[in-house]
Amino acid sequence: GQNIDQPTEMTATEGAIVQINCTYQTSGFNGLFWYQQHAGEAPTFLSYNVLDGLEEKGRFSSFLSRSKGYSYLLLKELQMKDSASYLCAAMDSNYQLIWGAGTKLIIKP
Amino acid sequence: NAGVTQTPKFQVLKTGQSMTLQCAQDMNHEYMSWYRQDPGMGLRLIHYSVGAGITDQGEVPNGYNVSRSTTEDFPLRLLSAAPSQTSVYFCASSPTGDSGANVLTFGAGSRLTVL
Numbered sequence: 089g090q091n092i093d094q095p096t097e098m099t100a101t102e103g104a105i106v107q108i109n110c111t112y113q114t115s116g117f118n119g120l121f122w123y124q125q126h127a128g129e130a131p132t133f134l135s136y137n138v139l140d141g142l143e144e145k146g147r148f149s150s151f152l153s154r155s156k157g158y159s160y161l162l163l164k165e166l167q168m169k170d171s172a173s174y175l176c177a178a179m180d181s182n183y184q185l186i187w188g189a190g191t192k193l194i195i196k197p
Numbered sequence: 198n199a200g201v202t203q204t205p206k207f208q209v210l211k212t213g214q215s216m217t218l219q220c221a222q223d224m225n226h227e228y229m230s231w232y233r234q235d236p237g238m239g240l241r242l243i244h245y246s247v248g249a250g251i252t253d254q255g256e257v258p259n260g261y262n263v264s265r266s267t268t269e270d271f272p273l274r275l276l277s278a279a280p281s282q283t284s285v286y287f288c289a290s291s292p293t294g295d296s297g298a299n300v301l302t303f304g305a306g307s308r309l310t311v312l
Contacts, residue, residue, distance in 0.1 A: 119297040129305070129306075130305050131240075133302075136297075136298055136300065138297055138298070175239070179297055185240075187239030189237055
């Protein structure tokens with residue numbers, strides 16, 4: 089079956105670095121997405137990886153290993169506004185997204 | 198540029214009532230979809246459409262109907278509401294439905310409570 093696993097909750101300190109992991113199993117693969125969702129709001133796009141390696145976008149970076157079915161989102165210089173849920177989603181061979189349940193990130197001062 | 202507009206934002210229904218959640222996008226996107234989001238679960242696809250006149254079922258279609266008469270609009274109809282349909286509903290669109298790099302743009306969400 090198709091499945092996405094990511095931690096339910098993580099806590100980090102303002103100014104620090106945090107890595108949110110995601111493992112996936114899909115029928116075929118057309119890329120891995122990360123979305124950010126603040127409480128009570130809609131998800132917004134953060135990153136897309138389809139090739140192995142690291143994609144850097146400002147304070148946020150996303151890594152993909154297709155052979156391991158593994159991705160992570162790296163957040164640097166954490167700010168209080170980064171407190172949100174981070175959703176991992178893998179796209180299967182039919183271009184359908186399989187979503188993880190999300191990782192709630194709590195930032196402490 | 199409004200993006201994806203969903204209405205209503207909040208709704209309370211009694212069991213057995215019907216209602217329609219409206220969704221409109223102004224980005225000329227071919228692909229539109231409806232998701233529900235429940236605590237502790239990932240987003241689950243209800244129905245989707247790859248263009249006007251074309252709709253298909255997602256993972257959890259039972260109890261819901263959709264239509265796509267225009268590119269812009271994709272309403273979701275609850276036929277006979279049940280407490281299990283209490284959820285937050287999101288409409289989302291992307292340029293096409295057959296490309297890996299398609300980024301979804303989400304509406305603000307509709308919180309539905311069925312008593």
